Amino acid sequence: MTSVHELISTAALREREARTAAASQSRPAPARSHRRPIALRATGVSSCDSGLSQDPWQIDCEPGYGPGASTVDRAPDDAPRQGPLPERYTSASDEQLAAWIVAAREALGSRVQILGHFYQRDEIVQYADFVGDSFMLAQAAKASPEAEAFVFCGVHFMAETADILSGREQAVILPNLAAGCSMADMATIDQVEDCWRELIATLGETAGDGRQTVIPVTYMNSSAAIKAFCGRNGGIVCTSSNARSVLEWAFERGQRVVFFPDQHLGRNTAKAMGIDEPAMPLWRPHLPLGGNTEQQLREARVILWNGFCSVHKRFTVAQIERARAEYPGVRVIVHPECPAAVVEAADGAGSTEYIRREIEGAAPGSVIAVGTEINLVNRLQQQHPDLTIFCLDPVVCPCSTMYRIHPAYLAWTLESLLAGETPNRISVPAGVADDSRVALERMLASKP
Secondary structure, eight states: OOOHHHHHHHHHHHHHHHHHHHHHHHSOOOSOOOOOOOOBBTTSSOBSOGGGGSOGGGTTTSSSSOSSTTTTSOOOTTOOOOOOOOHHHHTOOHHHHHHHHHHHHHHHGGGEEEEEETTSOHHHHTTOSEEEOHHHHHHHHHTOTTOSEEEEESOHHHHHHHHHHSOTTSEEEOSOTTOOOTTGGGSOHHHHHHHHHHHHHHHOSBOTTSSBSOEEEEESSSOHHHHHHHHHTTOEEEOTTTHHHHHHHHHHHBSOEEEESOHHHHHHHHHHTTOOGGGOOEEOTTSGGGGOOHHHHHTOSEEEESOOOTTGGGOOHHHHHHHHHHSTTOEEEEOTTSOHHHHHHSSEEOOHHHHHHHHHTSOTTOEEEEESOHHHHHHHHHHOTTSEEEESOSBOOOOTTGGGOOHHHHHHHHHHHHTTOOTTBOOOOHHHHHHHHHHHHHHHHSOO
């Protein structure tokens, strides 16, 4: 059977040939060859956003997150903007960029480590010294005291976490400042503090049994400012792999939890713990009391922030039903950032690392449908040719901002370091870092 990766490659080739033919009639073809759209319909040539074929530097200065799954989300007005790259990099061929990256890496040696997220494009992952999810990469930075700098090929909140956990003298660099996260941006520190004031005014600070009335819990996919807020207010950070143990930790210390910023991870984790939907009101930050009554908040066990991952929100029960109809016996595994109905309809749900382990343990010939970001799904298919692995979403749409880390930015970053410059350094203020570290250390102590 043809894999999704092969279908995408074929579709990309067709579109490239069509563009080349059209361009030859009107203007000379561009010299560079590194436009490679990856988010194409597996059965044809349409994409989730036509702008995906553009090079990132063409859209970095525009408002919003750029083409991909987060296109329709509203980016904050103060979202970082990436300055223009020198023409040397934007006009270079794939081969030139690869040669510059390899040469700079060799010259820098162990002084610099490249960290690559699972969802990153293959053209970047191939150069990474360590590949993992956001927390695994931050741990890798913490465990590498010999490195002078980390080039973090992920998104902004991940680089912040790496800066918090690494040494003060170590630099964390984000090759493209426009690589943000729409989910993380759905909860600002001002909104969170306003929410907290309303909750404390409604519920009080301490219950009769001595516990807090509410414990703040934030997903790793949040800003350093919100992690610090949790650290200051008796709260904690969680990952998708330890969310349940973190909620158990919180319930020992408080009557209820307010969970930032991903409602789906919070809801799915709480439901698995036996908490009913009515006890999980949604907090919409632009409404008084989040759009709830005082009684709803008093009866709540988990107050869910109205945030989500734009990639994982795309998966549906209908997609699972279609996969089961087309491939009897298919095993469906999804990420817990997917909506609750999708998680319940799947055969398994868990973190990115869980998905990887499930696939690695599958029997040869197995068919597995996956509900997570397409770069990882394609890479898993390549790594396991004895399995049939495909993405549930027929329009395979990547993380808009992760897609902005391009080899041209990596080459520019490494050559800048080689020249004694430190571009795009992510530095979390000391006070914020200290409070964030409190919440992160509590998480580290709460093992699943």
